Amino acid sequence: MSAPGASGAAGSRSSGGAPFVMAAPALALFSLFALVPMAIVGYLSFTRWNGLGSPSWTGSDNWREALTSDVTRHALWLTAKFMVVSWLVQTPVSLLLGVFVAGRQRYRTLLAVVYFVPMLISAAALAIIFKNLLDPNFGLGATLGLPLLDHNWLGDPQLAFYTTVFVVAWQFVPFHTLLYQAGTRQIPASLYEAAAIDGAGRLAQFRHITLPQLRYTIVTSSTLMLVGSLTYFDVVFVLTGGGPGLATRFLPLDMYITGFQSNEMGRASAISVVLVAVGLLLSLIIVRFSGFSRMRSQQAGM
Amino acid sequence: MAGVPLRSTLAAGAVALALTVTACGSSGRTVSGGSGDGVLVWALTQGSETTFRASAKEWNKAHPDRKIDIQFFQNDPYKQKLRTAVGAGNGPVLFENWGGGGLKSYVDAGKAADLTPELEKNPRWKNRIFPSVLRSTTFDGKIYGVPANGVQPVVLYYNKQLFKKAGARPPKSWEDLLALVKTFKAEGIAPLAMGGGSKWPDLMWLEYLVDRIGGPRAFADIAAGKKGAWSAPAIRKAAGMIRQLVEAGGFAKGFTSVSADTGQAEAQLYTGKAAMLLQGSWGYGTIRTGASKFVAEGHLGWTGFPAVKGGKGDVKNVVGNPANFYSVSAQASGKEKKTAVSYLKDGVYNDSYVDNLLKGGDVPPVKNLDAELKSADNPDWLSYVYGLTRDADSFQLSWDQALDPELGDALLTHLDQLFLGKISPKQFCAQMDRAAAK
Numbered sequence: 001m002s003a004p005g006a007s008g009a010a011g012s013r014s015s016g017g018a019p020f021v022m023a024a025p026a027l028a029l030f031s032l033f034a035l036v037p038m039a040i041v042g043y044l045s046f047t048r049w050n051g052l053g054s055p056s057w058t059g060s061d062n063w064r065e066a067l068t069s070d071v072t073r074h075a076l077w078l079t080a081k082f083m084v085v086s087w088l089v090q091t092p093v094s095l096l097l098g099v100f101v102a103g104r105q106r107y108r109t110l111l112a113v114v115y116f117v118p119m120l121i122s123a124a125a126l127a128i129i130f131k132n133l134l135d136p137n138f139g140l141g142a143t144l145g146l147p148l149l150d151h152n153w154l155g156d157p158q159l160a161f162y163t164t165v166f167v168v169a170w171q172f173v174p175f176h177t178l179l180y181q182a183g184t185r186q187i188p189a190s191l192y193e194a195a196a197i198d199g200a201g202r203l204a205q206f207r208h209i210t211l212p213q214l215r216y217t218i219v220t221s222s223t224l225m226l227v228g229s230l231t232y233f234d235v236v237f238v239l240t241g242g243g244p245g246l247a248t249r250f251l252p253l254d255m256y257i258t259g260f261q262s263n264e265m266g267r268a269s270a271i272s273v274v275l276v277a278v279g280l281l282l283s284l285i286i287v288r289f290s291g292f293s294r295m296r297s298q299q300a301g302m
Numbered sequence: 303m304a305g306v307p308l309r310s311t312l313a314a315g316a317v318a319l320a321l322t323v324t325a326c327g328s329s330g331r332t333v334s335g336g337s338g339d340g341v342l343v344w345a346l347t348q349g350s351e352t353t354f355r356a357s358a359k360e361w362n363k364a365h366p367d368r369k370i371d372i373q374f375f376q377n378d379p380y381k382q383k384l385r386t387a388v389g390a391g392n393g394p395v396l397f398e399n400w401g402g403g404g405l406k407s408y409v410d411a412g413k414a415a416d417l418t419p420e421l422e423k424n425p426r427w428k429n430r431i432f433p434s435v436l437r438s439t440t441f442d443g444k445i446y447g448v449p450a451n452g453v454q455p456v457v458l459y460y461n462k463q464l465f466k467k468a469g470a471r472p473p474k475s476w477e478d479l480l481a482l483v484k485t486f487k488a489e490g491i492a493p494l495a496m497g498g499g500s501k502w503p504d505l506m507w508l509e510y511l512v513d514r515i516g517g518p519r520a521f522a523d524i525a526a527g528k529k530g531a532w533s534a535p536a537i538r539k540a541a542g543m544i545r546q547l548v549e550a551g552g553f554a555k556g557f558t559s560v561s562a563d564t565g566q567a568e569a570q571l572y573t574g575k576a577a578m579l580l581q582g583s584w585g586y587g588t589i590r591t592g593a594s595k596f597v598a599e600g601h602l603g604w605t606g607f608p609a610v611k612g613g614k615g616d617v618k619n620v621v622g623n624p625a626n627f628y629s630v631s632a633q634a635s636g637k638e639k640k641t642a643v644s645y646l647k648d649g650v651y652n653d654s655y656v657d658n659l660l661k662g663g664d665v666p667p668v669k670n671l672d673a674e675l676k677s678a679d680n681p682d683w684l685s686y687v688y689g690l691t692r693d694a695d696s697f698q699l700s701w702d703q704a705l706d707p708e709l710g711d712a713l714l715t716h717l718d719q720l721f722l723g724k725i726s727p728k729q730f731c732a733q734m735d736r737a738a739a740k
Binding site for chain 1: 381385386388389403407408410411412413495498499501554555556557558559560561566569570575615707710718719722724730
């Protein structure tokens with residue numbers, strides 16, 4: 001019984017099986033906590049279950065309901081909008097900040113530490129802080145009497161969406177700034193020296209050296225941003241709970257509300273399968289079309 | 303890497319896996335470690351929390367062998383936490399709930415214990431409680447929960463200082479209310495505060511308006527699942543009046559983002575930012591906790607929901623929650639159940655418990671309280687609530703609790719959109735009819 005297994009394990013070390021064995025613990029954990037739950041969710045999406053009792057099989061009912069429901073469709077569209085707007089806001093800010101704090105001057109290092117602070121605050125705490133600051137009756141605007149700040153930030157459907165984008169950006173810009181800072185510091189100084197000799201100004205250097213050299217950093221950061229905003233939940237949930245109305249009911253919130261407030265676990269499971277599929281597809285597309293998987297060196301000929 | 307023995311790598315992996323798995327499986331119904339070693343009770347913050355805490359302390363002192371360990375949660379997250387925990391078999395032994403459709407889903411799934419035999423064995427216990435209140439936890443003739451705090455009718459609170467300054471009187475009719483909106487807006491004060499971010503306060507307006515216009519029949523049709531019941535004239539008219547009030551600027555700026563869980567709507571009332579607030583009787587406790595001086599000096603006023611001209615509903619009818627209830631988990635062990643039942647029988651509604659409730663402004667639904675009511679330190683409020691409940695022909699349980707949770711949630715979502723003006727009254731009725739038909 002044990003002989004073939006033993007010889008297999010011994011033999012595999014030379015034939016390339018060892019990496020698999022080394023990865024086995026990680027794979028086991030991944031299957032236990034990611035693949036198995038995903039399979040269960042897949043099964044649940046074909047059942048009707050209120051969280052208590054036992055699920056009953058309903059075939060494709062949940063899928064039909066989820067895909068034709070106005071609320072879920074709206075959530076899909078809102079999520080797409082959120083992803084794009086978030087990317088448009090976060091990328092330029094963190095790119096510029098990252099390049100800025102990559103400089104070695106002391107005041108920049110100091111500022112880098114300040115910029116980093118939001119990352120240390122837990123998402124729930126951060127959302128509660130902003131909820132109180134933006135409160136229409138007891139918040140900053142009302143207390144300080146500043147007309148500029150005195151808006152119905154979280155209560156107006158239009159405004160609530162952009163407020164959410166802002167708060168999420170406030171939380172994640174530091175992380176992406178860090179990525180860009182590291183990316184910028186990797187660019188060899190000789191490139192800038194050569195450009196300076198050729199008479200390139202600061203803007204030209206930024207356009208023709210920094211940006212192209214940061215290409216893969218941009219891809220990495222964008223992937224994280226897009227997939228991140230697709231599945232983003234905690235801050236939005238604490239900040240607005242998906243409201244007012246459906247104004248910030250993104251797909252993950254729609255899934256949660258359907259599952260845990262309306263107690264329709266089956267339909268919520270169908271939504272979550274959609275979420276996983278869209279997320280996978282999105283990262284595949286980005287990796288494929290950005291040439292990220294080829295990962296050529298940017299410094300050929302140096 | 304070749305230096306690391308294969309076997310120890312695998313062993314380490316297996317150990318890590320085993321640790322994680324057991325860590326997930328070890329949380330039980332009775333808390334191990336943490337705050338105590340007694341029977342686990344889950345209850346809600348705000349309202350009657352002070353009474354619950356005092357009662358648990360007193361009980362544990364007197365019964366060191368049958369301790370209870372009470373934990374508190376905010377209203378809105380509580381419903382989800384309870385359902386998830388009970389569904390996973392990790393729920394508490396004793397859990398607070400609202401009766402009605404919500405509790406029924408636990409009963410249907412066999413998660414709540416039948417308390418009828420225990421109540422029958424102790425007629426003194428059973429007969430003390432108002433029978434009308436037990437109706438919310440009775441399904442197929444069996445009782446699955448007993449009340450644990452006070453009756454909770456929804457009333458209209460108002461700030462007497464602001465009313466005096468404006469020379470205004472509390473509204474008796476819908477027209478009065480609309481006139482008051484104008485009066486207070488002209489003074490730069492928000493006419494009505496509301497925690498609309500939590501959505502369920504919106505519902506109180508719909509419940510009262512539908513009752514005043516169409517009487518209790520209108521909701522009885524909905525609860526019975528009658529086709530097209532949501533498009534009845536009473537519902538349509540009530541939805542239209544809600545739009546009228548919102549468009550007149552009746553609610554405080556930003557009401558759609560104010561949470562009802564944090565007492566901010568109440569704060570608007572006692573800080574003089576808003577003149578009125580429609581809220582359950584637990585709002586009194588919240589206001590007292592937040593501004594005891596305001597209440598002690600008699601600045602807080604209260605009145606019933608105004609009448610609607612030509613409506614069928616009696617102005618004495620109330621909506622709200624008859625009480626909050628304790629139910630016992632059907633999954634608890636025999637010993638845990640015994641402790642839980644003995645606490646419900648002897649710990650809940652004993653003399654000091656009732657005193658504490660009255661002190662907090664809660665009127666428990668138990669008989670023969672007249673003497674205690676008179677000697678309590680806020681007799682005006684207590685007798686008002688007691689009288690309101692006693693004289694009401696209809697005490698309608700909050701719709702989101704009376705309906706099954708799926709429809710209840712759809713109702714809150716659509717109603718929120720009606721308040722925001724995202725859908726018209728007609729669309730609201732049509733969408734609710736569609737949701738009910740599912």
